[in-house]
Amino acid sequence: MRLSTYFLPLLRENPTEAQIVSHRLMLRSGMIRQSSAGIYSWLPFGLRVLRKIENIVRDEQNRAGAQELLMPTIQPAELWRESGRYDDYGDEMLRIRDRHERDMLYGPTNEELITDIFRQNIKSYRDLPKNLYHIQWKFRDEVRPRFGVMRGREFLMKDAYSFDLDLAGARRSYNKMFLAYLRTFARLGLKAIPMRADTGPIGGDLSHEFIILADTGESQVYCDKAWLNTDILSSNVEYDGDLQPFFQRWTALYAATEEKHDVANSPIPAADLLAARGIEVGQIFYLGTKYSRPMNAVVAGPDGEQIVAEMGCYGIGVSRLTGAIIEASHDDSGIIWPESVAPFHAGLINLRAGDSASTAAADGLYAALLKAGIDALYDDRAESPGVKFAAMDLIGLPWQLVVGPRSLQRGVVEVKNRRSGQREDMTAEAAINRLRAGL
Amino acid sequence: MRLSTYFLPLLRENPTEAQIVSHRLMLRSGMIRQSSAGIYSWLPFGLRVLRKIENIVRDEQNRAGAQELLMPTIQPAELWRESGRYDDYGDEMLRIRDRHERDMLYGPTNEELITDIFRQNIKSYRDLPKNLYHIQWKFRDEVRPRFGVMRGREFLMKDAYSFDLDLAGARRSYNKMFLAYLRTFARLGLKAIPMRADTGPIGGDLSHEFIILADTGESQVYCDKAWLNTDILSSNVEYDGDLQPFFQRWTALYAATEEKHDVANSPIPAADLLAARGIEVGQIFYLGTKYSRPMNAVVAGPDGEQIVAEMGCYGIGVSRLTGAIIEASHDDSGIIWPESVAPFHAGLINLRAGDSASTAAADGLYAALLKAGIDALYDDRAESPGVKFAAMDLIGLPWQLVVGPRSLQRGVVEVKNRRSGQREDMTAEAAINRLRAGL
Numbered sequence: 001m002r003l004s005t006y007f008l009p010l011l012r013e014n015p016t017e018a019q020i021v022s023h024r025l026m027l028r029s030g031m032i033r034q035s036s037a038g039i040y041s042w043l044p045f046g047l048r049v050l051r052k053i054e055n056i057v058r059d060e061q062n063r064a065g066a067q068e069l070l071m072p073t074i075q076p077a078e079l080w081r082e083s084g085r086y087d088d089y090g091d092e093m094l095r096i097r098d099r100h101e102r103d104m105l106y107g108p109t110n111e112e113l114i115t116d117i118f119r120q121n122i123k124s125y126r127d128l129p130k131n132l133y134h135i136q137w138k139f140r141d142e143v144r145p146r147f148g149v150m151r152g153r154e155f156l157m158k159d160a161y162s163f164d165l166d167l168a169g170a171r172r173s174y175n176k177m178f179l180a181y182l183r184t185f186a187r188l189g190l191k192a193i194p195m196r197a198d199t200g201p202i203g204g205d206l207s208h209e210f211i212i213l214a215d216t217g218e219s220q221v222y223c224d225k226a227w228l229n230t231d232i233l234s235s236n237v238e239y240d241g242d243l244q245p246f247f248q249r250w251t252a253l254y255a256a257t258e259e260k261h262d263v264a265n266s267p268i269p270a271a272d273l274l275a276a277r278g279i280e281v282g283q284i285f286y287l288g289t290k291y292s293r294p295m296n297a298v299v300a301g302p303d304g305e306q307i308v309a310e311m312g313c314y315g316i317g318v319s320r321l322t323g324a325i326i327e328a329s330h331d332d333s334g335i336i337w338p339e340s341v342a343p344f345h346a347g348l349i350n351l352r353a354g355d356s357a358s359t360a361a362a363d364g365l366y367a368a369l370l371k372a373g374i375d376a377l378y379d380d381r382a383e384s385p386g387v388k389f390a391a392m393d394l395i396g397l398p399w400q401l402v403v404g405p406r407s408l409q410r411g412v413v414e415v416k417n418r419r420s421g422q423r424e425d426m427t428a429e430a431a432i433n434r435l436r437a438g439l
Numbered sequence: 440m441r442l443s444t445y446f447l448p449l450l451r452e453n454p455t456e457a458q459i460v461s462h463r464l465m466l467r468s469g470m471i472r473q474s475s476a477g478i479y480s481w482l483p484f485g486l487r488v489l490r491k492i493e494n495i496v497r498d499e500q501n502r503a504g505a506q507e508l509l510m511p512t513i514q515p516a517e518l519w520r521e522s523g524r525y526d527d528y529g530d531e532m533l534r535i536r537d538r539h540e541r542d543m544l545y546g547p548t549n550e551e552l553i554t555d556i557f558r559q560n561i562k563s564y565r566d567l568p569k570n571l572y573h574i575q576w577k578f579r580d581e582v583r584p585r586f587g588v589m590r591g592r593e594f595l596m597k598d599a600y601s602f603d604l605d606l607a608g609a610r611r612s613y614n615k616m617f618l619a620y621l622r623t624f625a626r627l628g629l630k631a632i633p634m635r636a637d638t639g640p641i642g643g644d645l646s647h648e649f650i651i652l653a654d655t656g657e658s659q660v661y662c663d664k665a666w667l668n669t670d671i672l673s674s675n676v677e678y679d680g681d682l683q684p685f686f687q688r689w690t691a692l693y694a695a696t697e698e699k700h701d702v703a704n705s706p707i708p709a710a711d712l713l714a715a716r717g718i719e720v721g722q723i724f725y726l727g728t729k730y731s732r733p734m735n736a737v738v739a740g741p742d743g744e745q746i747v748a749e750m751g752c753y754g755i756g757v758s759r760l761t762g763a764i765i766e767a768s769h770d771d772s773g774i775i776w777p778e779s780v781a782p783f784h785a786g787l788i789n790l791r792a793g794d795s796a797s798t799a800a801a802d803g804l805y806a807a808l809l810k811a812g813i814d815a816l817y818d819d820r821a822e823s824p825g826v827k828f829a830a831m832d833l834i835g836l837p838w839q840l841v842v843g844p845r846s847l848q849r850g851v852v853e854v855k856n857r858r859s860g861q862r863e864d865m866t867a868e869a870a871i872n873r874l875r876a877g878l
Binding site: 035041042044047050065072074076091092113122132137139154 | 443478482535541552565569
């Protein structure tokens with residue numbers, strides 16, 4: 001993509017309304033724009049990141065055997081009256097009356113609707129287990145929406161719902177999601193630590209929050225320092241096999257939220273304890289029959305007996321993750337995208353857009369990058385080198401390639417790694433090979 | 440995907456609530472389920488089709504130079520008061536009041552919001568032209584939602600908005616979308632005929648509807664019979680070149696909606712005239728300054744003068760297309776998916792799930808199909824051959840492979856083409872090669 005034609009409205013100044021770094025950087029790098037309090041449009045640069053995150057989440061859900069469907073945003077109130085949550089949910093639920101005066105709502109979550117789909121379509125024990133998920137916009141009418149997409153009102157969430165015949169099956173479904181979540185966050189370049197959590201108003205009696213460490217985190221968390229050296233992706237998880245050993249391994253190290261941690265009686269020595277700020281990026285729950293019983297989600301067993309489905313639910317804040325990744329990965333100059341979610345793999349700067357030799361070289365390198373399958377953003381604007389360098393650091397693409405009259409004379413391009421800051425001169429061919437190695 | 444574990448709730452009987460064939464078949468084939476009037480959940484099989492359609496639409500938008508962003512579903516009423524449409528829109532607009540008593544609405548379309556984004560972020564003539572689109576759920580509170588996803592209330596739409604400096608630029612943007620639409624529908628396996636249309640409440644003075652022919656179409660249309668022999672995809676459109684000749688070529692043949700056609704004075708001889716039923720699947724509009732002027736969407740020209748942006752808007756009903764494709768492509772046994780949007784490329788039937796040799800052969804063929812990159816749905820259920828054949832015809836995958844004890848003895852599998860009905864026995868290897876040829 002050529003920056004001269006790309007819709008990327010960069011801001012040089014920090015917007016005053018943004019209190020946290022991810023919000024500031026998402027506005028400055030032209031990723032989002034607010035349309036009303038807590039509601040954002042995702043501009044092309046931001047949407048690319050959102051879709052990359054979504055695709056990694058989807059890939060790991062599918063790998064764990066969950067099946068994707070898509071429920072609508074607008075739900076009928078009747079289902080929530082059946083579960084008893086219509087009156088309980090309070091002002092966070094966006095309630096709507098349609099032209100025929102029927103009570104509707106913009107779904108803040110989907111337990112009721114998925115349970116209704118289940119009971120209407122799944123009748124036999126042979127059809128279980130099932131884990132159904134969707135990635136859909138939700139609405140929660142926060143009284144004080146803030147921190148950009150971190151606490152917005154309209155937000156994108158992946159929510160999965162498992163249905164099993166018994167507790168052992170539900171536990172197995174829970175473990176699958178537990179592991180899928182660890183893998184998902186690791187692939188997103190995040191160190192997410194599972195912490196035993198209160199189940200809260202959603203119910204059930206087993207739950208973990210997945211929390212990433214970031215100085216700007218919303219809550220205090222405590223964990224074993226050894227968490228920092230774990231490597232999730234090196235374990236080869238076979239979802240058909242026994243998952244309990246994996247679960248035990250990844251819950252053996254201490255980790256607790258502020259609510260669960262007793263500062264006076266820490267279960268691990270102070271030398272091993274890391275106290276840090278954390279951001280919640282996912283939560284999983286064993287629900288039992290909290291929804292299936294009142295809503296009569298039953299299947300016929302082998303002898304015709306009625307079995308109430310054992311449920312679990314599993315959420316990942318997809319739009320929130322965009323902000324969370326920036327909170328965890330930035331410096332004073334801007335964003336530093338992990339390669340897996342980077343909106344473009346490389347940025348190409350033509351230092352002298354008015355110079356025909358420099359422009360010809362940059363145009364040629366751009367074409368070669370695209371041909372090599374490297375998604376590149378080409379700054380071909382008539383701006384000063386300083387403006388271009390600052391813009392490229394701000395938007396945080398993993399690699400920067402710089403072409404200018406001086407490097408041209410030496411037959412090289414400058415290659416900079418955004419994360420390490422390391423610069424190296426090499427031929428265009430060598431640069432392309434270097435970048436391809438990271439794909 | 441193995442059918443024994445796939446969430447595909449098939450219905451053997453025609454649901455009484457469905458009046459048209461696409462609605463019946465989408466319910467019977469487990470693609471959708473209604474959650475309230477005109478609001479549907481997309482089950483896994485239906486979602487696969489929806490995503491394939493969406494990806495073809497996206498690909499052709501990108502190819503024509505449009506850039507994707509994503510606007511939220513909930514919009515502030517103020518923007519619609521600026522354009523004057525808040526009061527005009529009537530009961531079809533789903534109006535919402537949030538917890539702070541602010542007037543909001545669920546977007547039925549996005550002219551106001553995109554114009555607001557434009558005026559806040561695009562300031563110079565150098566930034567034009569721009570064409571920005573999104574693929575997002577919309578809501579129109581139809582008084583009588585019906586025909587399944589063909590006239591639902593919550594529906595998925597691709598809407599693009601172009602911004603140009605002058606009429607010539609706007610015309611060029613219009614032509615790009617005109618051609619992108621022809622290509623999109625052709626790739627979806629549809630013959631969509633552009634018809635000059637009234638601009639209606641959306642405004643502007645140049646518009647085309649794209650209408651596909653189907654016996655069950657909602658409106659009467661007239662066109663030159665030669666339309667049936669056109670081949671859009673054989674033209675190689677270069678979007679940087681002169682597009683007017685293409686536009687002229689594809690509007691030279693007569694085509695008109697009922698409102699525009701004068702039966703008593705047909706402009707072409709009766710022998711050349713095709714009178715048929717049609718379904719609208721897209722519409723494009725030149726808007727002029729209908730929104731940019733009242734909302735002050737201006738850029739600074741080369742000499743600092745203020746230029747009011749010339750706009751166009753371009754819509755495709757993505758969820759509606761799912762139904763429209765079925766209306767255009769089905770028989771008495773069920774759906775016949777065009778290969779480009781088929782949820783799976785092939786169905787594999789194990790005729791005797793209880794027979795170990797038959798099962799081993801089917802399992803082996805399934806593994807070989809996946810390895811060859813052929814997305815297959817494997818009916819491994821313990822059902823009768825008759826049930827399996829009927830299910831496979833109903834769901835309409837392009838190819839069916841049948842493995843059973845008798846064909847096994849002869850070392851072959853039966854390969855059936857769903858559209859032609861033609862059956863052929865061949866080795867598993869030959870079958871895979873046949874199917875790969877269609878990818």
